Every structure is written in structure tokens, then in C-alpha cells.
Amino acid sequence: MHFQLTEDQRALQQGMRELLTRGEPGWERLHDVGLFTLRVPEAQDGLGLGLAEAVLAFEEAGRALVRGPLVGSELAATLGRDTAEVVRVPARGPVLVPYLPELTWVLLLDLDGSLRIVPSAGLDARPAQAVDPRMPLWEITGPLPDGELCTAADADRLAAEATLLTAALQCGLAARALADAVDYARTREQFGQPIGAFQAVQHLCADMLARAELARVAVYAAAVSADSEEIAGAKLLADEAAVHNARDCLQVHGGMGFTWEAPVHLLLKRAWAWERAVADREHCLDQLAGHL
Structure with a gap:
């Protein structure tokens, strides 16, 4: 079986x-x-x-670090709703909702796997500290309203699709980190030559490429199969690629990467934020363990 992109898919990706x-x-x-x-x-x-086409589009959104409730709004559109965000209710700690003032709905994934569609206007919340300043958070302080309960089948599907689309964002971010590191290594000079000529920098970039490509293939395959276990595995690989590539990009940039003026820190902060979104590492590992 060949997983080649069609001409229409390539045109969507390029557009x-x-x-x-x-x-x-x-x-x-x-x-x-x-x-x-x-x-x-x-x-x-x-x-x-x-x-599959949604994954390609969201990969490009991740590459560009687009802000906003992307995943929730795409899922809400399939339900005939407008702007929304997907939030998983944690076993411990507060419920944190990103971009709350911009939302019309919140898709709440409960611990039992059920999903409720809750109007954002009915939530009592206060601003919370966020790791990514361009992805602000609000902490829900009041009781969670009942909202509209989705069917079990819809809840499972939406949770899996939200996880996959977030993984696609991470794939794009991992590729962006690699491209930024390579571009900097080609232009930054030390000891009379570009730092990309040094073997240590080459090894960093090679490892970044391997992680990014492995994650991308896993995400593409999960988009074709729509299997929940494959999606969980793809999210783990995409999170690892995004976080580690952002860190290695920071390493390649050296002291410049730690300055506020350089965009490298935004890559790492967004990778951390998307790593915790919808299905974090613990949830994905639990899902895979349960399947095995």
C-alpha cells in the first residue's frame, strides 16, 4: 500500500x-x-x-504557530457549532480553558470518557498563569454546568480526532524547529566558518530530522486508519518530536536562543502547551497499556 499524497492534498498543503x-x-x-x-x-x-486533509492543514498551522482555538473550532464545525475549544477534565487540579473570552462553546471531556458541550458564557473563571503567553489560560472557579451530553460514539470519535489534530500541530512545530535550526546553522559563523560545519551541530540537526519524520509518518498513518490506539501513539511521537526539537533548536542558537527577541522560546513554550492539550503523555500511555 502506498501512502502518497494526492495532487489535491499537495495543493491544499501548499496553499x-x-x-x-x-x-x-x-x-x-x-x-x-x-x-x-x-x-x-x-x-x-x-x-x-x-x-487526512484536516491533518495536512493543521500541520501547516502548527508550523506557523497559529494562535487560537484551532482544534476545538474544527470539531465544533462538524457538530454545527462555531468557535470552541476541547478541554479534558483532570483527575486532580483545576480545569483550565485556553482562549476562553474568544469561545462560544467548550467541549468538556470528563474522566469517564463522556463529552459535554457547554456554553462558555455560563462558566465562572479567572485568568491563570500560562506557559505560553500567546496561549492564555482561564481557571474555572465555579461548578461545571451540565451542558449537552454527546453520545458515547461521538465522544470517543471527537476525543480521538482532537488528539490527532493536536499531534498534527506538533508535527508542524517540530518541522519548523528543524528548519529554523538549519537556517541559523548555515548563517551563524564561529572560527571563520558556519556552525553547521561542526559535527556536533550536524548531529543535533540529524536527530531533529529523524524525530520529525517519524512523528509525521505516524500522524499521517493514524489519519488514514483513525484507530484510537494508533492516534495515541502518534501523539506521543509528535509531542516528543516537538519538545525535543524545540530544545535542540535552542541549543543550536546558543545564547541568542535565550533572548526574548529570538522566536525560539515561543517554539518550546507552544510545544509544552500542546503536549498537555487534550491527551497528555500519561493519558496516551494509559490508553496504549489498556489496549495491550
């Missing part, structure tokens, strides 16, 4: 990359280009594409 490399578009622009209606049927004014 998203060109749009996002011209500067981060506003939220309205992302709606206009159909990022959140890729999988909505054409009869409902969507594009009628599949999960």
Missing part, C-alpha cells in the same frame, strides 16, 4: 503554507479560507474533505 507564511492571518481569515469547515459536508457549505 495553507503560502497563506500562513505571509503573516499570521486573523481569525476571520481562517474562517474564510475554510480551515474549520474542511470536513463539513458540501451540502452544509463545507469542503467535504476527510480527516
